[in-house]
Amino acid sequence: MTLFFQRIKHIVWFYPLLILTSCSNDDQYTSIPENSTYAFEIPSNFPSLKQDISNNYPTKYGVELGRKLFYDARLSKDNTISCAFCHEQSSAFTHHGHDFSHGINNLLGTRNAPSIQNMAFQSEYFYDGASNSIEMLSIVPIHNPVEMDETLPGIAEKLKQDSEYLQLFGKAFKNKQISSANILKALAQFMTIMISADSKYDKYVRNETGGTLNSQELVGLNLFQNNCASCHATDIFTDNSFRNNGLLPNPNLNDLGREIVTGFSNDRYKFKVPSLRNVALTAPYMHDGRFGSLQSVLNFYSNNVQNTQNLDPLLQKHPTLGIPLNQIEKEAIIAFLKTLTDQKFITNPEFYHKT
Structure with a gap:
């Protein structure tokens, strides 16, 4: 099975889950009262958003959770590779100096790590467009066998052992669940606020x-x-x-x-x-x-x-x-x-x- 079809298999598997969570926003994902909406503004010189964030609008605790997940190496199979490992802030969230980034077991990928910035203003992600959703895109590196080689349920089980994550998921989402969908939503909220518009x-x-x-x-x-x-x-x-x-x-x-x-x-x-x-x-x-x-x-x-x-x-x-x-x-x-x-x-x- 090719890497692409491995990706597609995982994306298709999770897609119905995310559709359900999006449709049931009022019941499950409405922010809890003390979880204030994040101050998210479109710069005056920017075009309109390409992503619909209405069902996963950034909130104070959703962004906080997404940021913590972004820097957590437990998102990889051997607990060594975080999102931030290949996306460094000082380099506009790229892997400066690396033509290909290293994944678990020091495996090499086949493409240069793209920057993470202004993501909600883009309609396609990755050099081949493997994802067109800011909520779905994290599946690709997480499941890639030469990047993080982990599964979302596997990550959720790890995080359930962490009392800080239990608290953060409880603050970020009304259903309080450490789930595949909530992991993706939190990461998407964090990436949504990563706007570069002050050059x-x-x-x-x-x-x-x-x-x-x-x-x-x-x-x-x-x-x-x-x-x-x-x-x-x-x-x-x-x-x-x-x-x-x-x-x-x-x-x-x-x-x-x-x-x-x-x-x-x-x-x-x-x-x-x-x-x-x-x-x-x-x-x-x-x-x-x-x-x-x-x-x-x-x-x-x-x-x-x-x-x-x-x-x-x-x-x-x-x-x-x-x-x-x-x-x-x-x-x-x-x-x-x-x-x-x-x-x-x-x-x-x-x-x-x-x-």
């Missing part, structure tokens, strides 16, 4: 103090809008699409990308367009982490795009494949991309593990 660029577009771009950054913004924004769209900096960007397949992996999920050959070598928020902090780049710098990424787009199967049409509109850029233009784009770094996000104590 120099954000202050510029909102005309706020500290939002003055210098001449090179403004040139880079213009170049970005003309050459990159079709895919890295809106102020989330992704259009949530899957595209073939002309990157030759890694010969050791031959990762088929989106085709693994859909089964359609016309999705071969297509990967999700990643958000560029905090991109200066999230090296290495691409789905397999093959590029160690933003300069290398732009060198690829200007000189090394290959006519691979299903190459995106946007990379075929110039006389040569890719995006024609000289070195000065590349440096300007990189200067602009650095304005997307959000220091408040990577130091926000709401996202720390609180002991």
